[in-house]
Amino acid sequence: MLWLDLGNTRLKYWLTDDIGQIVAHDAKQHLQAPAELLMGLTDRFERYAPDFIGISSVLGDELNAKVTETLSRLNIPFEFVHVDAAHPLMRSDYNDEQLGCDRWLQMLGAVDKKKRQCVIGCGTAVTIDLIDHATHLGGYIFPSIYLQRESLFSGTKQITISNGTFDSVGQGVTTQDAVHRGILLSIVGAINEISRRHPNFEVIMTGGDASIIAQHVNRSVRLRDDLLLNGLARYFDHSKQT
Numbered sequence: 121m122l123w124l125d126l127g128n129t130r131l132k133y134w135l136t137d138d139i140g141q142i143v144a145h146d147a148k149q150h151l152q153a154p155a156e157l158l159m160g161l162t163d164r165f166e167r168y169a170p171d172f173i174g175i176s177s178v179l180g181d182e183l184n185a186k187v188t189e190t191l192s193r194l195n196i197p198f199e200f201v202h203v204d205a206a207h208p209l210m211r212s213d214y215n216d217e218q219l220g221c222d223r224w225l226q227m228l229g230a231v232d233k234k235k236r237q238c239v240i241g242c243g244t245a246v247t248i249d250l251i252d253h254a255t256h257l258g259g260y261i262f263p264s265i266y267l268q269r270e271s272l273f274s275g276t277k278q279i280t281i282s283n284g285t286f287d288s289v290g291q292g293v294t295t296q297d298a299v300h301r302g303i304l305l306s307i308v309g310a311i312n313e314i315s316r317r318h319p320n321f322e323v324i325m326t327g328g329d330a331s332i333i334a335q336h337v338n339r340s341v342r343l344r345d346d347l348l349l350n351g352l353a354r355y356f357d358h359s360k361q362t
């Protein structure tokens with residue numbers, strides 16, 4: 121099987137064998153041209169010869185149509201995931217016409233009906249979602265640390281910071297530090313507050329920036345980079361059975 125995740129910044133893919141083990145994996149920035157990036161990967165995908173391609177995309181109808189066109193040339197069956205608030209593995213109070221498919225799949229990949237869980241996705245946006253015994257209660261969406269820095273850069277005259285590292289939440293005494301530390305604190309502080317309000321929820325983090333953020337959270341956090349893939353596998357496994 122081949123699994124594709126089209127996020128707002130990166131295209132990720134995983135090739136798995138018959139027993140679900142990952143045999144190939146990559147993540148590439150698509151620069152808002154995922155179909156063109158896929159075109160460059162078609163030789164590789166043909167060599168992999170998967171029997172099916174399962175796709176998570178948050179890129180919207182226009183880009184999804186281009187992706188569909190590119191994948192159609194491969195002669196391998198493929199299918200996009202559609203969010204279902206009444207899915208047997210997890211029901212959701214969220215508006216399922218709006219809920220991002222990657223958010224939903226990450227939750228589907230983590231959900232455990234015996235637990236209370238807080239699933240945090242750290243991609244182009246940071247999403248924080250609460251699940252109570254397999255019911256999704258709702259959540260929050262924040263701009264990522266990089267989007268926050270870009271908005272300060274473009275919305276102010278004297279902040280000209282466009283690089284640097286996010287490595288502390290202590291107060292800064294230079295613009296560079298104040299920007300990076302303030303932004304990181306905005307997300308870490310939100311996570312700490314949400315976990316204070318929901319003390320008995322297990323905190324699970326995933327996505328490109330999870331490790332940068334998790335270091336500063338004052339609770340034990342499970343880092344899981346397999347959530348979306350696990351969600352894709354659960355979703356298609358379920359749709360096969362029904």
Ligand SMILES: Nc1ncnc2c1ncn2[C@@H]1O[C@H](COP(=O)(O)OP(=O)(O)O)[C@@H](O)[C@H]1O
Pocket residue numbers: 126127128129130131147242243244245266327328329
């Ligand atoms: N301006 C930037 N500078 C450096 N890295 C960036 C920038 N914007 C995004 N990234 C990186 O891109 C990655 C996106 O994470 P990912 O989980 O793949 O998100 P998505 O699913 O939204 O594409 C993050 O690891 C982040 O560090």
Ligand SMILES: CC(C)(COP(=O)(O)O)[C@@H](O)C(=O)NCCC(=O)O
Pocket residue numbers: 127128129178218219220221222223241242243244245246247261
């Ligand atoms: C919140 C998101 C932008 C996160 O996307 P990502 O950071 O993974 O690229 C995406 O899940 C999305 O576009 N969601 C639609 C809005 C919603 O979930 O309510």
Ligand SMILES: [K+]
Pocket residue numbers: 127222241242243244327
């Ligand atoms: K993501």
